[in-house]
Amino acid sequence: MIVLKVNPVGIDKKIQGIQSYLHENLTGYNLEVLGRAELKDKKPIVFYKKNDYKDVLFINPLTNGKVFFVDNETTKTEGKNLVTDVDIIFLLDVQKIKPNVVHRPDEEIRIEILEILHRYLKRTEFEITKGIEALKGFETKLKDLQPYHFVKYSFELKYNSNEC
Numbered sequence: 001m002i003v004l005k006v007n008p009v010g011i012d013k014k015i016q017g018i019q020s021y022l023h024e025n026l027t028g029y030n031l032e033v034l035g036r037a038e039l040k041d042k043k044p045i046v047f048y049k050k051n052d053y054k055d056v057l058f059i060n061p062l063t064n065g066k067v068f069f070v071d072n073e074t075t076k077t078e079g080k081n082l083v084t085d086v087d088i089i090f091l092l093d094v095q096k097i098k099p100n101v102v103h104r105p106d107e108e109i110r111i112e113i114l115e116i117l118h119r120y121l122k123r124t125e126f127e128i129t130k131g132i133e134a135l136k137g138f139e140t141k142l143k144d145l146q147p148y149h150f151v152k153y154s155f156e157l158k159y160n161s162n163e164c
C-alpha cells in the first residue's frame with residue numbers, strides 16, 4: 001500500500017519519487033509506504049486524507065511493516081537548490097518478509113534496501129542506523145526484537161523548490 005500526496009511540490013515531490021520507487025521495487029515486502037511525517041509530541045504522524053493524520057509507530061498486522069520519511073527542520077541553499085537532511089525509516093517484520101530464512105534476516109534485508117536506494121539515489125552517501133536507535137528522538141514502546149527490526153537510512157536530499 002502506498003499513500004501519495006496529490007500534486008506534491010518541492011521536497012514532497014522528491015520524496016514521492018523515492019516513495020514510489022521503493023513501493024515498486026519492494027513489492028514482495030508488502031509494506032505500507034508512507035510519505036513525509038511530521039512530529040507531534042515526539043511522535044511521527046503522516047497526513048492520510050482530508051484532515052486525518054495517522055500515527056506511524058506501530059506495525060499493522062495486515063502488512064509486513066512500513067516505511068516513512070522524516071526531514072530535518074533546517075534546510076540549506078546550494079545555488080538554486082535546497083539541501084535537507086532526510087531519514088527513511090523502516091519498521092519491519094523480518095519473519096514475514098523472509099519466512100523461509102531460519103535465522104534473523106535483518107542484515108539481508110538492510111542490504112537489499114540499500115541496493116534499491118543506491119539504484120534510485122545514485123552517488124548518495126547513507127548513514128545507516130539500526131535497532132531501537134533508528135527511532136531515537138521518538139516516543140515509542142516498540143522494541144527491536146524478533147520478529148521486528150527497525151532501520152534508518154539518513155542522507156542529504158538536494159531538490160529544487162520550484163519543482164512541480
